[in-house]
Structures are given as C-alpha cells and as structure tokens.
Amino acid sequence: MATTAEHLKCKECGRTYPLEALFVCDFCFGPLEVAYDYEKIRRRATKERIALGPPSLWRYADFLPVNSKPEVDLQAGYTPLIKADRLAAELGLRKLWVKNDTANPTHSFKDRVVSVALQRARELGFEVVACASTGNLANSVAAHAAASGTEAFVFVPANLEIQKIIATAIYGVNVVKVRGNYDDVNRLCTEIASEKKWAFVNVNVRPYYAEGSKTLAFETAEQLGWRAPDKVVTPVASGSLLTKIHKGFWELSETGLIRRKAPAVHGAQALGCGPVAAAFQEGAEHVKPVKPDTIAKSLAIGNPADGIFALEVVRQTGGSIESVTEQEIVDGIKLLAETTGIFTETAGGVTTAVLAKLAASGKIYRDDETVLYITGDGLKTLDAVAGTISTYEIDPNFSQFEEEVLGDVLKGAGK
Numbered sequence: 001m002a003t004t005a006e007h008l009k010c011k012e013c014g015r016t017y018p019l020e021a022l023f024v025c026d027f028c029f030g031p032l033e034v035a036y037d038y039e040k041i042r043r044r045a046t047k048e049r050i051a052l053g054p055p056s057l058w059r060y061a062d063f064l065p066v067n068s069k070p071e072v073d074l075q076a077g078y079t080p081l082i083k084a085d086r087l088a089a090e091l092g093l094r095k096l097w098v099k100n101d102t103a104n105p106t107h108s109f110k111d112r113v114v115s116v117a118l119q120r121a122r123e124l125g126f127e128v129v130a131c132a133s134t135g136n137l138a139n140s141v142a143a144h145a146a147a148s149g150t151e152a153f154v155f156v157p158a159n160l161e162i163q164k165i166i167a168t169a170i171y172g173v174n175v176v177k178v179r180g181n182y183d184d185v186n187r188l189c190t191e192i193a194s195e196k197k198w199a200f201v202n203v204n205v206r207p208y209y210a211e212g213s214k215t216l217a218f219e220t221a222e223q224l225g226w227r228a229p230d231k232v233v234t235p236v237a238s239g240s241l242l243t244k245i246h247k248g249f250w251e252l253s254e255t256g257l258i259r260r261k262a263p264a265v266h267g268a269q270a271l272g273c274g275p276v277a278a279a280f281q282e283g284a285e286h287v288k289p290v291k292p293d294t295i296a297k298s299l300a301i302g303n304p305a306d307g308i309f310a311l312e313v314v315r316q317t318g319g320s321i322e323s324v325t326e327q328e329i330v331d332g333i334k335l336l337a338e339t340t341g342i343f344t345e346t347a348g349g350v351t352t353a354v355l356a357k358l359a360a361s362g363k364i365y366r367d368d369e370t371v372l373y374i375t376g377d378g379l380k381t382l383d384a385v386a387g388t389i390s391t392y393e394i395d396p397n398f399s400q401f402e403e404e405v406l407g408d409v410l411k412g413a414g415k
Contacts (some may be wrong), residue, residue, distance in 0.1 A: 002067065003064075005065040023204055041062050041063060044062045049062075056075045057112050071122060071148065087335070093364065095369040095370060096372065102375075113210065118141075121208075131200060133156050133185075142175075154174065157180060190203055217245045235267070236267040236310055239306030270295075270299055270324065272294030273302060280315075285308070294329075295346050298376060322354045335352055345378050346381045
C-alpha cells in the first residue's frame with residue numbers, strides 16, 4: 001500500500017522535510033510531524049473499508065505513515081471501550097466510558113506507537129531499535145524487537161519500578177539502567193542517536209512513532225458509532241498523547257468520517273511532576289521544567305517535549321490540565337478498580353483522580369459524553385498500592401470465619 005503521508009512538517013515554522021529519520025527542524029529547531037494528503041485519505045478510508053480491516057490499529061492504516069503492511073504485528077489496538085455506569089454514578093455523571101488500553105499486548109498504549117515506529121524504522125533500513133523510557137515504552141519495544149528478531153537497546157531510569165524492568169528484560173533485549181531521571185536518560189539517548197545508526201523510536205523516528213497515538217481517537221469514534229464525545233480526559237507526560245488524540249479526532253472530521261472536529265480535551269498530571277498543569281493554571285505560554293518527584297513514574301517527564309502544544313490544544317478546545325496529589329493518585333487507582341473492574345497503574349490513578357476533580361468542579365457536566373483514557377495496567381506499579389489493601393487470615397474453621405470475617409463485613413455494611 002502506498003502511504004498517504006506527504007512529508008514531515010515543522011510544527012513551529014511550517015518548513016517541510018522528506019519522510020526520513022528526522023525529528024527537528026534545521027531552521028528553528030521545532031519538532032517535526034507527519035503531514036498527509038487528506039483528499040487521498042478521504043477517497044480511501046470509508047467506514048466500510050475500515051470495518052473490513054483487522055481488529056487492530058492497522059484497520060486505520062490509511063491514516064498512518066507506513067508504506068506496507070506490518071512485518072511484525074502483535075495485534076495492538078482495538079481495545080475495549082467500556083460504559084462505566086458505576087464510576088459515573090460515583091462522580092455524579094451519566095455518560096462515561098473508559099477506553100481500556102491495558103488490554104494491549106504489553107498492557108499499555110505504547111504498543112500502538114511502537115507498532116508504527118518499528119514498521120517505519122524497518123522501511124527506513126534500520127537494523128537496531130532503541131528507546132528512552134519510563135517503563136511502558138521499554139516493555140513494548142522489547143516485545144516487538146523480540147517478535148521481529150531485531151537487536152534492541154532499552155534505556156530506563158535506574159530507580160524504575162522493578163515490575164517494569166522485569167517485564168522488559170524477560171524478552172532478552174539489552175536493558176540499560178541509567179543513574180538519573182527520565183530527562184537524563186533522554187539526553188543520553190539523543191546523544192547516542194546522533195552517533196549510531198539506530199532507530200530510537202522516541203527520538204529520531206519520533207514523528208512516525210507519535211502517529212500511533214491517533215488510533216485511540218479513531219477507535220473511540222468508531223466504537224461510539226462514528227461520533228466524537230463531548231469531553232476526553234488523558235494523562236500527560238511529554239504531552240504527545242494528548243495532542244495526537246486531538247489530531248485523530250480532527251483528521252476524522254477533516255476526512256468526513258465524523259461531524260464534530262474534536263471534543264474538549266482535558267489533561268492529567270501528578271502534582272509532583274506537573275509542569276504543563278502549572279503552566280495552564282498560570283496562563284503561561286511556556287512550560288518551566290521541573291524535577292520529578294511522584295509515584296506516577298510513567299508520567300515523570302520534567303521537561304515535556306510537547307508541553308506547549310498540549311497547552312495549545314486544551315485552550316483551543318475549551319479543556320484544561322489539572323494536577324493531583326500522591327494520595328489522590330492512589331485513591332484514583334482504587335476508585336477505578338472498585339467501580340469498573342479495571343486495575344490501572346499510577347498514570348491511570350492520576351487520570352481518574354483528575355476526572356473526579358473535573359466532575360466535582362463542574363468542568364465536566366452531568367450529561368457530557370465523556371471518555372477516560374486508561375493507558376497502563378496496575379500490575380506494573382504494585383508498590384504504589386501495596387500498603388493500602390486489607391485482607392483476612394483465619395484457620396480452616398467455620399466458626400472463626402463467621403465471627404472474624406463475616407461479622408466484620410456485616411458490621412462494616414451496617415447490617
């Protein structure tokens with residue numbers, strides 16, 4: 001299949017570049033993104049054609065910057081959109097859905113971006129893939145590299161959750177723990193990318209990688225019967241996910257697949273690493289870097305590359321970016337689990353807690369059709385909630401069960 005992508009375009013000055021392994025404008029140092037021939041997409045991407053596609057993100061291949069069908073396909077995407085009535089009732093809402101991306105192959109939305117990045121890297125002739133990661137991306141790059149037999153180097157902060165390190169190393173790739181935070185890791189990877197002919201998925205092939213996030217919007221619209229919701233709530237780390245979800249809805253409108261251009265987009269950050277939220281609350285045009293200090297390590301990017309573009313999107317759509325405390329993050333994880341049956345990592349705790357905050361403040365109305373994006377599995381961050389759960393332990397004795405367990409349960413229920 002011939003790609004509908006036309007060129008790379010600078011998000012700052014608009015200069016264009018060929019579809020190569022480039023990510024920064026030579027003139028103004030602005031970030032590059034993929035530009036498409038939307039008339040060509042309009043002719044190709046009908047609802048009927050999409051419906052006949054595979055049950056994965058590749059059903060939207062006409063919107064993605066690749067030239068051929070994927071050589072390696074772990075079936076990422078097309079994850080459940082769940083009507084969350086009990087969570088909605090708890091928050092005083094009526095029309096709430098959860099987009100559950102924990103159902104991806106390595107249990108996070110990063111499988112979307114890696115699927116696209118790896119395919120494009122192979123098309124560009126790279127034989128080694130790599131990444132800087134706060135954990136989820138490391139898991140996904142490792143899995144895709146293993147499936148394709150590709151050499152991989154994965155760089156992570158040395159203090160990353162052990163669950164995520166194990167879930168990366170198990171695939172037999174080269175895991176490099178760097179003494180420092182994610183921003184230190186990213187600087188090192190940028191330096192290595194300038195010296196080695198490696199495809200760093202979130203550095204030199206970042207423009208292609210980022211496009212995978214759009215498929216969250218495509219799926220949401222299709223699963224809602226080809227319409228955009230009123231509001232969406234999404235986590236913010238680098239800011240790329242938020243901007244690409246918005247771009248996805250815009251592209252569906254531009255090509256005639258939905259009517260509304262985009263929903264109001266709300267972003268969620270932890271107070272311990274909330275530079276974009278702080279800039280939004282202050283009405284600032286730029287994002288001041290911070291030193292991360294939060295249990296939400298997958299969102300712990302103190303100098304977010306797409307922060308200013310996330311600000312533009314939320315202001316343009318009438319959304320907001322909010323931050324929540326560490327306790328609110330844990331409470332958010334438990335609230336989502338107890339009302340939907342979905343166990344999320346700390347990033348999802350941030351997003352759920354921000355949803356609760358938006359509902360309580362009236363920024364999300366009772367009848368707004370709202371989608372909450374949950375991007376990672378709770379098994380990745382067990383330590384965050386390990387000290388907050390309670391269990392019973394008894395002998396194999398019915399009387400003891402009735403007295404110590406059942407009695408306590410009934411007492412707690414007021415019966």
